[in-house]
Amino acid sequence: MLARGSELLDLSLLRGFRYACRPDCGLCCYAEPRVEPEEERRLTRLVPDATLRHRGRDAFLASRPDGGACSLLASHRCRAHDARPHPCREFPLTVHVGRRLQATVVLSCPGVELGPLAAGGAGEGAPAPVGFEAELSALGERLGPAVDRRAALAARRGRKVEARLREEGRWEDDAFVRTELGHVLPLPGPADFPVEDPPERGDGLERLPLYFDHRPGPVAIARAFGGWELLELAPAGGGQTLGLAVPPDRPPGVAPEGRRLLEGYLRYALARDSFLASVQLEMLERAEGTVREWVGEALRALGAQLLSRAAVRAKLDRGEAELLSERDVAKGIRAVDQDWLDRRTWGDRL
């Protein structure tokens, strides 16, 4: 737990992970980070031409159009490193504000080792995390009364969702859901394929899922030509096609080590409050089914999306892949995790 003022930050999901930023990557700069008012003042003093976009009361650093990087990225370096806003200082950590403040690791970041997931050594009870000191210190600086207010608002929204689902006889507590699904983990099956994923290129390059692939720009996945297209994005915007592949229409074969990693990842997702809170929010639009049933569905959908993206990456890397290896599954995790963390929840993001 990290504490300051009245707020406590739950850090148990960081346990077991090791992290070191890869200087050749830049994946997290293909984004529009949120900027707090005091950060805006510091930023514009250092970089007077910084372009901000305002949505409602929130300000964001503008990215370049057509899937380009943040406007402050120049030659793979941040022009505002000493005044970069909090999402950049805290990445690859992110905090869900719900019934508690729960920090989690963004596993799309290639600087984070995924080994603990397969070994059952991630989360509660695992060794202390390594390499996140600066990110934790940046998080600690933001705890205080303003966060208290946001947490109180989020908790109120959560109580409303719970009350509505209770009225309909569909509510089950998070702890119960986690224990039940943890006993027999729902894994993707034939009914989960082919997955409806990803958006079309024409929907906007900025909406496409991204991952780092040792190239100067991140790789985006788009739906196109009856299959999926992989595109290398450029910092200035636009994408160059790397290849096309048809995603699997049934569960691909997975080697035992790959399956262990897949299960470790799904358990990690189940432990995230944001995962449950996004499912509970979606349930308001559905007429039936309990929380446990819907969370089980969501885990299968996440697993299917992960395996589909892993299979497409494997096909493009080495032609037809018979069995997905642990390495392939790890690439699938990198390619899905940020998207699932970006889903709407009844909570908030710190």
Ligand code: SF4
């Ligand atoms: S995604 Fe991770 S490894 Fe890549 S630049 Fe960002 S923090 Fe570093």
Ligand code: SF4
């Ligand atoms: S402010 Fe700097 S670190 Fe943050 S996204 Fe922009 S270029 Fe990257």
